[in-house]
Amino acid sequence: MxxxxxxxxxxxxxxxxxxxxxxxxxxxxxxxxxxxxxxxxxxxxxPLITLPDQIALPAGAEAQAFTQGADWFAVVTTDDRILIYDRASGALRQTVTVD
Missing domain, CATH: 1.20.5 (Single alpha-helices involved in coiled-coils or other helix-helix interfaces)
Structure with a gap:
């Protein structure tokens, strides 16, 4: 129709x-x-990814950048180091020096 x-x-x-x-x-x-x-x-x-309340950087280190993985997170410092921390405990896992 x-x-x-x-x-x-x-x-x-x-x-x-x-x-x-x-x-x-x-x-x-x-x-x-x-x-x-x-x-x-x-x-x-x-839910947001949980991180520790505080991150203890080594003496004299100043954070420049931040990145994260599945069970870790990393802080790039102004003195050309990458500090890799454990996500669960917040303990420093590894330090990488950038040449």
Whole structure:
């Protein structure tokens, strides 16, 4: 059955198809946007990675950068050293000197 246009005449079949296509696209876009928002909410509500409250740097060392792995984290110092710490205990695991 044809839907009447504003002036009361029925719409041609091609325009009805186009109208349904545009409506379907709008529904898919809204659903995709809602899925995107849900994914962001789920991702941002994950627990943060736990780190020790304090990190004991060697005397005279000043932190310049920070990076982390699965069970470790590292602090790059201004005197060209990389200090690798254990994530669970916070103890210094290894020191790497950068040449």
């Amino acid at each position: 044809d839907t009447p246009s504003e002036d009361g005449e029925p719409l041609p079949p091609q325009l009805m198809f186009l109208k349904r296509l545009v409506t379907g696209l709008a529904v898919v876009m809204i659903a995709g946007f809602l899925v995107l928002i849900a994914a962001l909410v789920i991702r941002l509500n994950r």
